[in-house]
Amino acid sequence: MYVAVKGGEAAIANAHRLLADRRRGDRSLPSITIEQIVAQLGLAVDRVMAEASLYDRAIAALAIRQSRGDMIEAIFILRAYRTTLPRFGYSVPVETSRMLVERRVSATYKDLPGGQLLGPTFDYTHRLLDPSLLRDEQVEEPLQRDGEQEPVMRVSDILAGEGLVEGDGELPAGHVPGDLTREPLEFPMARDLRLQALARGDEGFLLSLAYSTQRGYGNNHPFVGEVRMGEVEVELDLPELGFAVSLGRIQVTECQMITQFKGSVKSPPQFTRGYGLVFGQNERKAMSMSLVDRALRTDEFEEDVVSPAQDEEFVISHSDNVQATGFVEHLKLPHYVDFQAELDLMRRMRREHDERSREEPGDDTLEAAQ
Amino acid sequence: MAPGVNQIPSDIAPERRREAMGLLAKATRSELEQAWAALPKRPEAEPVRGPETGLVMVRGRIGGGGQPFNLGEVTATRASVRLQGVVGHGQALGTDGEKARLAAVFDALLQLPEHAPAAERLLAEIAERIEGEDTRKARETAATRVDFFTMVRGDD
Incomplete structure (x- = not known):
């Protein structure tokens, strides 16, 4: 009862x-x-x-x-x-080529228009604890450099000039960008929807998957074409006025990962690309996202799905940490009735097992005696 | 948007208004409040809509320049007011309703010849502050630019 x-x-x-x-x-x-x-x-x-x-x-x-x-x-x-707020609409796509760049590094070109701009980075720090931070330490103002700054050209545009790298990423004409906050996920999915899922994916999960591709689980030989971080304008179309207005700026981090590709029946040998775009300053996540984006493009390059990072359903279904924590953590909530049912079942199975052993003493008792 | 809220034509060029609305979105609340308080005559602004806070889905482009995709949402607040027969719209990132309302007020003032100079003064002030901040940031970033030099090895 x-x-x-x-x-x-x-x-x-x-x-x-x-x-x-x-x-x-x-x-x-x-x-x-x-x-x-x-x-x-x-x-x-x-x-x-x-x-x-x-x-x-x-x-x-x-x-x-x-x-x-x-x-x-x-x-x-x-x-x-x-979930408590209404949706006003979709922004005009942000233009990362017009970003107010606070950091931009390229691992593929030493001298490139705009230069290597380190910005506020942990790179090249010695990761030694800083005892001065135990107190309310005095911090120096940053230095400034005079002179005109060059426009910070996109690395993908440099390579595109030679035709050795694939384009930015086109989908069939008339494709409406998918929105996973509006429709349930279905597999297989188009690259735009995958990128939306990856952009909100758990950093640790994507980092581990990205690492797995480097260690041989998914054949990649990646270079950071460019990582850039800075502010972009968010513009919204106002139908009542007939033009788009800026709502302000947000900070984003973008990664263009470049990987080798031997070519297939459909396309000549060329560099292919993985793309990462993340809110705020977070290049670990942007880099991981770009590696996983590239790994998931198996169907475009006729690659075999042999590793977890290439398995779209596996990656996308498990990348959201709110879903993941909900399902894992619900296990601690009362399961009294479920467990009672399992307990009854287990007792009956054990009783039946014991009865069988008594009826036909043989191997089991022998083993127990040993 | 209620129908017919922007029926009164204004002689301000759409491109200028677009630029002005972008600057008002980047104004601080106190810039707007001070400019409002400094007006010699403060006309009554009747609310038409909002202020209301909602979400805008920010789009990026695959590879930076390809097909759009949905990156994630951002909070935004908008308001519309009617002021001496013209309608002003204000919208900005964040959840500050009073800022959006004041932005709408100045958008309306800009359309009225009597008040346009005061609105223009505010816009110039905002533009100057932003330019100063952007320049300082750019110069700070420029100071972290790597200057490569070649090491000469061996005798010659």
């Missing part, structure tokens, strides 16, 4: 009150402000925005504070928040 059980309301309320206390921590310390999180934990904010697929620094910082720094919890909160 199934008996519905209620209870735990007081326990839940008290647990949440305890959570609020632990979140706040030592009251003798000042409470951390949203502005401080945005300004001083900016890359955590960027990661939450990217994987929540919602760009808003203040709200992401609020979610980080609310989740005590649990990034996936913060992402979850942002995903829930976005």
Whole structure:
């Protein structure tokens, strides 16, 4: 007989009150402000925005504070928040070629128009703990360089001049960009929809998959054609006025990964490309995304699917950390009835097994005696 | 958008208005508030729509210049006001309703010959601040540019 059980309301309320206390921590310390999180934990904010697929620094910082720094919890909160808002529309595609570049490096060309601009990077730091940060340290103003800056040309355009690299990525005429927030996922999917899924995918998952392609699970020999980071304009068409207006700028990181390709019946030998575009400053994610994007393009290049990173359904179905955490973490919620049923079944199986063993003493008892 | 909210023609060129709306979107709330407070005569602005906050799905392009794809959403807030018979629209990233409303007010003021000079002064101020910030950022980035030099090895 199934008996519905209620209870735990007081326990839940008290647990949440305890959570609020632990979140706040030592009251003798000042409470951390949203502005401080945005300004001083900016890359955590960027990661939450990217994987929540919602760009808003203040709200992401609020979610980080609310989740005590649990990034996936913060992402979850942002995903829930976005469902409360109406959709105004789709932006005009952002022009990364017109980005206000804060960083741009290329591993394929040393001297290129615009140059190698390191920007604010952890690269070439020694990863030694800095004791000066134990205190409220004084920080020097950045240096400035005079003179006209060259336009920062896209590396893919340099290679395209020779015709040795494939184009930017075209889909059949009249293709409407898929939107996974509007339609359920179906496999196989077009590259645009895959990129949307990868852009919000878990950084750790994509990083591991990207790493697997380098270690031989998916045949890639990649070069970073270019990584660039900076601000782009977001423009929205206003039908009532008949033109698009800028809503402001957002920061994004873009990666153009270039890989070798021997050629097939359909196409001559050429370099192929993987593409990564991510909210905020996050080149680890942009690079991982571009490697996985390239690995997933097996059908375009008649490549055999032999590795996990090439398996579209495997990658895309498991890249979303809100879905993943929901399904994994639900296991801790009450399963009393499910388990009771399994327990009854297990007892019956054991009883039947024991009865069989008594009826025909033989191998089993012998083994037990040994 | 309610029908017929922008029936009154304005003689401002669409390209200028587009540029102005882009600058108003990048204004800070306090820039807008101060410019409003500094107006000698503050006409009444009647709300037509909003302010309302919603989402815009930002699109990128495959490979940077190819087919569009949906990158992710951004918060945006918009408002429309009617002011001395003209309608102004304000829209900006983020969730600040008062900023969107004031942007709409200045979009309307720009269409009125009597108030256009004040609106233009604000726009010039915003443009100057942004240019200053962009220039400083670009110069800071330029200072991190790698200057390669060749090491001469051996005797000759």
